[in-house]
Amino acid sequence: MEDLITIAMPKGRIFEEAAELLRQAGYQLPPEFEDSRKLIIDVEKEGFRFILAKPMDVPTYVEHGVADLGIAGKDVMLEEERDVYELLDLNISECYLAVAGLPNTKMNDVAPKVATKYPNVAARYFREQGEQVEIIKLNGSIELAPLIGLADRIVDIVSTGRTLIENGLVEYERMMTITSRLIVNPVSYRMKDEQVNELVERIAEVIERKG
């Protein structure tokens, strides 16, 4: 048990793509892997222990070293700014961060308000644009904010854009492309370098193949 490499996986959207990537890299994951409700899944044959965490929490587990590796979206990495190595761009779960709002509206001159799940990213973005805004942190259903007048704009991830359209919102600015990353704890990166390097090489090969 001692030598299992612990990998923090994000529950939800990214999980299946990440599991698929590991399979393509030749790792034998049990078929019920995706359906399990367990939070800890040991795959002893491959020497892995997977922990299933909320996407936003993955870098936290890795920074504290309770997980050696993790798969986290770039959005989460930018928001959390954790002290971990970002080793590989996995090129999965591609989406982008965008500023959106009701069509044909301007930001309030006196106190422009922006609602988001990513307060740090949003604050940095508007500061870099030279705009002073007030950030309101929400935990989900961000699209609601401009509809009922909580904020003028939202900053959120967009993958297909359907949620925006269905709620009558439009995209104002595309901030950056987001993909998932392979991250590693700085101590594990050195103490377990052989296992980590092997995993990185095998996954890098798959990404290369997919182009």
Place this chain on the structure above:
Amino acid sequence: MSQLFMFEKPLGMRDTLPELYEAKSQVQDAIESEMKLWGYQFMDTPALEYYDTVGTASAILDQQLFKLLDNQGHTLVLRPEMTTPIARVAASKLLQENLPLRLAYSASVFRAQQREGGRPAEFEQIGVEAIADESVSADGEVIALMVSALREAGIKSFQISVGHIAFVQELFLQILGTEERAQALTKFLYEKNFVGYREHVKSLNLSSIDKQRLLDFLKLRGGEEVMERALCLIENEKGREAIQKLKQLWDIVVDYGEQANLKLDLTLVSHMSYYTGILFEVYADKVGFPIGNGGRYNLLLEKFGKTTGATGFALRLDRILEALGELKKEVTTECVLFSGERRKEAFQLAKAKRGQGIKTLLQDIQGVRNIDEFTGQFAEVTFLIGKAGKGS
């Protein structure tokens, strides 16, 4: 602010309860005595320093400093590390003839904590500084001493990664041409963002050979062979010199017989911006953060008016204890439980036991309610109850 509960402490502050205190002082003793055996002299500096001297010379980020004002309006800081205060003392008092100086410390340092639990804002560091010695032997000595001290502390599985900050600077400068561009790339290393590093390199206007060199740089990690690969990447004299220094260091550590735990990692850069050459971090099993770090800082003493080099390391006591794992609870204290009639006898017995070095606790039976539970805590209990000569 809502009213504080009696038990609350400022964010990141921790209590050291007796059991932990005991474990801590054992580890501390082991490390300190090893340092003393190597000829390092212990010293202390004040917990408070001026912000304008030690605060600004220190490499700890400004927002991590605890600041306060004295009654003349000067800004003070709680020392965030010990290297800078020791450089201040060495430069102003101890370094008369620029003779090599070997100093050591064991002290609490303070770094404000804004985020969440799991990281203390006050922690103890034990470290050494070898000042006014610019030879690679001094770097080798501090690494060998660190290995030795960790072993004395009981750490079995650990690894030291050694890098060279001047090599990184020279390589980037040579390929990228300007300080500014080199710094932009180095930032990705500080942020440990290799994905960003690779993307940045690909976006630069460079020959494919130079791009490949920068990408290959990320692979300069491993054993002795890394130095050969590094020499292939670097072309200028200063960069080669850095690798020569690393080679010398490697040979010195081999002569100490301590290379088993040593690895090279040229991608290692440190937030401690005063490092100028060789730098290293040490890691242990089961601890998610480095347990110590160190390196050569040849410019720090200049800030205090002396031009000379120095090298050293600091170990974090809290993380070493974490690496040692479960505190082993060893009960060695004995108890003499007495009643008034045999008090004097009890005192004499306790004195005799203490004279033999046995930890002995004296307890008047009148002060204890639950005798069984009380006596259960001790390795041995002597009952001196009732009239002398009758049952004991």
